[in-house]
Amino acid sequence: MAPAVPRICCLDLDTFFVSVERLLDPSLEGKAVVVGASKGQRGVVTAASYEVRRFGVRSGMPMADAVRRAPDAIFLPTRHNTYSPYAKRVREVLERFCPEVRTASIDEFFLDFRGCERLYRRFGDADGDATIERVVHEMRRAIKRETGLPASAGIGASRPVAKIASGLAKPAGVVLVPVGREREVLGPLPVRKYPGIGPVMEERLLRAGLETLSQLVELPAGELRARFGGVAQRVRAGLEPNARVQLGRDRPAFLEHDQPQGGAVGSISNERTFHADVGDIQRVLDQLRTLTERVCWRARQRGVRARTVTLKLRFSNFHTVTRSMTDRPSHVEAQVLRRVRELFQRAQVLALPVRLVGVQLSNLVPDAPQLELPLGPDQPAPVGDALDAVRDRFGYDAIRLGVAGSKTRWLATPSEAVVAAG
């Protein structure tokens, strides 16, 4: 038996949005750059260059905070559509190195190198730690060469171990955690470093005097579970070099049945924070209509209908409520909007101005031909099909239903009018 080799790799693009902005504008190189909400808008930092992190700027931080900490930094608005083609090209490079690639987010990928022995031979004579490390180094260089983007990588026996290792590897490095030495290498880290332990759990653990992962996993399993629940128990599993972990199965994610069939996703949602809190119910309803239109369009694009519709409201005091309803599958605006309005009636628990509204579709089922009267009032009108066709070609915002604006009101049904917005 060859010695166990860690074969799960987490590849993470370093300060991804900032790196892309630098490719497009090389004068940003070496400067303090913050990507996030536009100036004057409500929002947070989505990416911060290493130069600006020195001032304490972090992603997720309110924009106003970032401006206060680093007033001289360069602030850029987030341009999602600009970044995703780069992520796609990175994935293409990864696929040349490994047949099993999972996209975890726009800037993070997991690779499973099990069953890649032939590839190993190309890079070294032994099937050992040094060989897979060389493969991953070469992969990083290929990404840099072909896309210009810096990346870091972690290698471990399981997904969480690889993930933590990639964090240790930043910037632009590779860290391998040998099988069987997880506790030794990762144990001294603060509990917050473990994926799944966030601010709330960290606080609970610190209050109990547990600061490091070692201290956490030394607790008896029963006590761990009873006091801190499933997350803490998963940490123990992640740091135990047993067979389950070596297979990367500590969570049922990743390998065989990871990706939902047909590329379907579990839910589709859109939400919007108002520039300033809104007390006018009609304006809230208008926004709900816009959001409903958008999620229904995305559902049709994906070829799914939703059984569950969820409305989300956040009030001016940040209190958030959700109301949901499960019914026959739909992706038809008129139907979904009717449900959203009903949920809205139920959700106005606070007489406070509204900060955010959201609409979510879940419980998605594959789009099958409807077994209903084809000309029922809830069916997409032919004009709806035409709308979708325009959007397929020119993008969602090429055309809008009704007129979005304070001076006009929404028309009652989609078939009444189509108004091009620009």
Next chain:
DNA sequence: TCTGGGGTCCTAGGACCC
């Protein structure tokens, strides 16, 4: 200028069925 937007997963209680 406090606190985005897209997701996933977990928990817990109640309804309902067997």
Next chain:
DNA sequence: TCTGGGGTCCTAGGACCC
């Protein structure tokens, strides 16, 4: 009449990730 389990679905909230 009393006393139960499981299992599944639905709903609401919340932690967490990038």
